[in-house]
Amino acid sequence: MIHYLSYSVPYEKEDGDVKHDWRMAVGEHGPGVLEDLYARKEFLLKASKLAAAGAIAGPLLANVERAFAAVEVASTGGDPVATAAVNAAKQYSGITLTTIRETGPQAADDKLFGGPLWEKLTGIKVNTVEGSDAEILQKQIAAHIAHTGDFDVNEALGAWIPDFADRGVIVPTDDYLTKYKGSASLKDIHPVYRSFATYKGKTWGFSDDGDAWALYYRKDIFGDPKLRKAYKAKFKRDLRPPTNWDEMTETSQFITDQLAPKVYGQGMGRALGNPGNYFYFFQTFRSLGGRFFDPKTMKAQINNATGLKAMEYILAELKASPPGSAKFDFLTMWTTWLQGKTAMIYTWPPTGRISENYAQRDKAFSFLPKSKIVGKVGYAPIPTGHGWVNGVVRCVSADSKNIDAAYLFCQWNTSPSVSLQRVMLPYSLRDPYRLSHYKSKKYGSLWPGASKYLKALCQAANDGVIELVMSGAPDYGTSLDRAMTAMYAGKDVQSTLDATAKEWDVITKKLGVDKQRASYLNYLKLTGSTSSNTAAAKGIGFKC
């Protein structure tokens, strides 16, 4: 304990034992050398003592404590899905389940919250393996090829499900859903996220993340009278969040011209391998009506006129961004945003939470600085409304030695009540994806603009276009990712896109043209695969 107290917490300027003490008490202790010093009982006791004593710490501490309590209530009768899972899992008490999550806050979700709670409720231990994004995919495939049974609960981006399902990495969960009464859990998941876990007519796990892109903009900059006057004079329309890509590039460039180098119009994460790079192209390309393949020949279409236009928009955005943007990873992107140096970014939902300093309170989120723009952030749809949507699925490994227990953990962890608590955790990188999340009053009260934020996310899901969910998706994606970094560095756009299209054709041929066609046609049936079959277009969106 002294060990912790002697470190200066980098972003807490206040001194005093209470501050350090409750910070540690709020469950930042993870697996580590000194974990034994802090048994759960002691923690809860201390937490409640401090809750009584510390006024400053009050709200946050009470929140997390309440989160733990709420989950326990839900799992013992409050939420039928969670309760059924817990009751059925008690017979497996004593075993260990291994999950795999991305290093950092994602892993903290299992290590600090889900894992300890599950162990308390069922006696099953949870061990979490961490790695970078690339490593996670790699490790799961490698474990499957070698049949090591390393992982019980797999983590799959929506794009990986077809390959995971076809290659037998994961098991279908329809039978388990019936057996353990989990079907009710699927009912209030937004249709666009549900589709990620569905493949070839079967269910392959539980959707667990609401990754829909929205546009986050600086209300203060957009509301600045001088700027508004100049903008109106130039463009004959009001300065407002852009509604199409022309407006986006014009507005970004305008702000950069006016305010650089203090503020730039936008600054996105564009580094190679950053998960976001080819997403930008996929999003823009499809919002303009683009289609990835010609279903008859399965020839890639990304190098047609729409593709060229999409790339030109992206390069124009890059021009309006801070120098070095082509190498921004998400850390740098979010840091420049939080320090107020960019006026707009469009990206994943955690942006809303970190802008309000909600996430940075927790040590697990210590990689980001404090926000200088609290209260100044507005939420809007992506230009054209058709923003990027991807999903994450918690699925069950086929090589697991405890398939039932692994399944039950997933059912419990993603159940409406437990998932609600998880998406509200300060350090969570999981975002709202259920109707109950979007309508949650608790969530809506986390910061003044939270309910507007939820509404924006809900709308984003309604109109969004999903990632490429077909066999070989990672191959197509990384091929384009590499090409984009080359174009950022100045390579000619048309020839690079042509070369990439050729690479795509080689991939298609290698995987089997007919097989890919079937996979692609399957994909086209999913909600949100094009800008004309989004959830809203199909009439199945939520009323936000």
Add this chain to the structure above:
Amino acid sequence: MAETLAYGRKRRPVRAVSSFVDRHFKWLLVAPAVFLVLALSVFPLVFSAWVNFVEFDFSVSSSHPWVGFANFTDNFADPDWRHSIWITAILACSVVAVEFVIGLLLALAMLREFPGRRILMVIIVIPLFISPVVTGGFWDLFLRQPIGPANEIASWFLPGTVTTNFTDDGYWPYLSVIMADAWQWTPFMFVILLAGLSSISSELYEAAEIDGAKPRQSFFFVTLPLLAPIMLVAITFRFVDATKLFDIIYTLTRGGPGTETYTTSYYLYYQGFERFHIGQSTAGSWMFLIALSFIAYWLIRRLLKPVEA
């Protein structure tokens, strides 16, 4: 005599073992090493021979039907493969050249005793103890816009503000890799060359000076010829290692921008372990290995010649 017999009887078992050991001594000594190398170096290669000719690809299927030479042709059809071979050759030659020149100059500069020499020697050797992955990592930190100080430092020396993107602009990705690799491995060259220089007897120089040779002439006619075998050793070892360039690429550029800095090792790793096109990657590794073997064979023969003599 009875004593000796009794003595002999007691001793027989032990002598049998130790005489066995003695007779087959030299073979027993090399046996563990040979066995290990066969089991974990040769055998895996031989084992992977069959992978070359079958379909072994996660995205395609779970079975492994025979596909003949398809894996090999897949590699040649991929422009990234061809590019990576070119890049590997260029980078290997460049880093060896750079490290050799700097290493030689450094060895010359550090040759004579001076106060503080020992401390500097320790400092010079430090990079050898750092994993190349880590080196790539903190060079990335150093060079990365906008958080690294590289631009700021450059701005101190050059007019105006420097805003180069060291891992993206023009030829800078290659130069960054060369810089990081030179940082890592110049000490290696330095140590070998220093040893070589130290072993040249000073009498030769005195004799040359007596004969009226100027310092520059004695460098070219005394130092260089005598240093030549050592230089060859240093260059050979370093070149062979440089062709395997992987670690620094992994953390400094990740092969980017695009596929600009894909060395052959990185390309094969990427194909085999990030995309799981195992058949294709194995075929590529075999080709790479065979090509390297030819080069290495030629170089080592030249190295071993003096030993045989």
Add this chain to the structure above:
Amino acid sequence: MRRRTRGASGAVPGRFHHSVARWVFLAGYFLFLLVPLYWAIVTAFKPQDDLLAQPPVWFPAHPTLSHFDQALNRLNGLAALENSIIVAFATTVLAVLVGTAAAYSMARHATGGKHLAFWFLSGRMLPPVAVVIPMFLLYSQYSKEWIGLRPIDTRWGLIVLYTVFALPWTVWMMYSYFRQMPPELEHAALVDGCTRWQALWKIAVPLAAPGLVSAAAFAFIFSWTEFLFALVLTTKNAVTLPVVLAGYIGLFQGNLWGETAAMTLISLIPALLLGIFLQRHLVRGLTVGAVQG
């Protein structure tokens, strides 16, 4: 009057030795060497805000140890450190023992003629990437089927593999060392009734101690810094430092620069200690191999 110094400092005439150019060059090289290293080290102590500050912060106003805490306790750093140390030491011992035995045999008894020595040395030319995929398959699947052991993600699996790849170093170094060591003492011992085994371990090896230390130093460096095999053959139990460090880089939310720097610093310490003590032997080891070659 010219000072007589050891070795061929005649290669470096006094005029050059004391010239400005030499000092400028040395200064330049040490700056090149130390500045990125300094930056890496100081990053370990910077609070998060300073990490991405512009203009870059050369010396943090409020240094912090939180990155060390995070890296060691929450991001697997301590386990990786432990694994690296164990693997490196075990590999060193094994590689030196096995390598010395083989080298002695080849040096004293010309076992296998020139071909065996060449064969061992050629192991250095083998690119790890050629072996990594079959090793992965063997370690994870086939070894279980054939010999009932599964070395994947184990320390001993890594140790054995590293030994094989360290052997070219140790064999070659000891081979060169033994060749330049006069065999008279061993012959005398043999005449006196020693077995060859005793002659090796009681006479030759102690005499070759400096060479052993050099060989050990190289074996240690190799296994301490090896990356590709560790990356592919370990998942959670046997991860080593380089793998864990590389794992901090390339994350979705951005590289964990502070933690990376902290672990770099930590991994430097044993390496530095060894460097200070073994620097002489390193030089000698490379020398012997070089001069003999």
